[in-house]
Amino acid sequence: MSILVIGSTGKVGSEVIRALLARGAKVHALTRDPKRTTFPSGVTPVKGDTLDKHSLRAAYSDIDTLFMINPVARDELPQALTALSVAAEAGIKRVVYSSMLNADTFSDTAHAASKYAAERMIERFGLSATILRPTYFMQNDLLQMESLFLRGVYAMPIGSVGVSMVDLRDVAEVAAVELLKRQNSPERLPTTIVEVVGPNVFTGEGGAALWSEVLGRRISYGGDDLDTLEQQIARRTESWLGYDQSLMFRGFHREGMIPKRESVDILQAKLGKPLRTYRAFAEEMAIQWQRRSK
Numbered sequence: 001m002s003i004l005v006i007g008s009t010g011k012v013g014s015e016v017i018r019a020l021l022a023r024g025a026k027v028h029a030l031t032r033d034p035k036r037t038t039f040p041s042g043v044t045p046v047k048g049d050t051l052d053k054h055s056l057r058a059a060y061s062d063i064d065t066l067f068m069i070n071p072v073a074r075d076e077l078p079q080a081l082t083a084l085s086v087a088a089e090a091g092i093k094r095v096v097y098s099s100m101l102n103a104d105t106f107s108d109t110a111h112a113a114s115k116y117a118a119e120r121m122i123e124r125f126g127l128s129a130t131i132l133r134p135t136y137f138m139q140n141d142l143l144q145m146e147s148l149f150l151r152g153v154y155a156m157p158i159g160s161v162g163v164s165m166v167d168l169r170d171v172a173e174v175a176a177v178e179l180l181k182r183q184n185s186p187e188r189l190p191t192t193i194v195e196v197v198g199p200n201v202f203t204g205e206g207g208a209a210l211w212s213e214v215l216g217r218r219i220s221y222g223g224d225d226l227d228t229l230e231q232q233i234a235r236r237t238e239s240w241l242g243y244d245q246s247l248m249f250r251g252f253h254r255e256g257m258i259p260k261r262e263s264v265d266i267l268q269a270k271l272g273k274p275l276r277t278y279r280a281f282a283e284e285m286a287i288q289w290q291r292r293s294k
Contacts, residue, residue, distance in 0.1 A: 096182070
């Protein structure tokens with residue numbers, strides 16, 4: 001049987017597909033328009049929409065294991081609940097759901113509250129699931145490359161409490177490991193929550209200091225201005241999303257995004273290798289920027 005990836009065209013979903021293929025898995029990918037979507041060789045595109053129960057029933061008919069990540073969108077919660085409800089009706093026995101760390105405490109943030117509600121529905125439906133709770137993606141900082149390289153400012157207002165930064169490639173590999181563990185188990189596995197984190201916790205000032213070392217020049221921290229963050233995101237996307245993201249960063253300022261001490265060891269044992277570091281990510285981005293600027 002195959003593994004169906006919901007969220008297959010997004011940053012995390014596409015990396016999950018690559019991680020599964022590298023491990024020899026048979027992968028189906030849900031997409032609204034298979035003719036306009038390009039997947040790696042070996043992936044079976046499946047037409048479907050997470051708000052359309054009929055297309056979901058058809059998509060679930062040939063799979064027994066499900067990976068699901070929902071976009072940060074106005075209808076994130078309806079998408080998640082519809083997909084999970086139909087999965088329960090279809091008798092799907094194995095699920096890996098990508099939530100977020102602090103989904104249970106960032107209750108004033110729409111996308112965090114949606115993810116926590118989905119976690120509760122997994123419990124209510126009695127699905128056998130791994131709930132992944134990743135922290136802040138290192139790749140989020142790609143949005144501020146010009147600020148870093150041209151203005152010398154680390155502009156993400158992550159605050160002074162501390163935020164664990166995880167490489168989304170590690171998130172995808174953990175998802176793949178959990179999917180295959182559940183798919184290959186002859187017995188029903190209990191539902192578990194896995195914090196998917198990076199090996200280091202950074203503050204805004206700490207991020208600026210690391211970039212100063214990587215670039216060999218002074219990088220300053222842009223400060224904790226959430227109004228500017230909200231306005232910048234709203235200009236690129238929508239007003240509600242700017243506000244939603246500013247509320248998440250307010251949560252960073254309030255309580256950070258700090259995992260349990262044992263989470264790094266647990267992940268490294270699952271993957272059989274060290275987690276990618278933010279320093280390695282920064283060095284990789286610096287090389288790419290230098291190539292682009294020539």
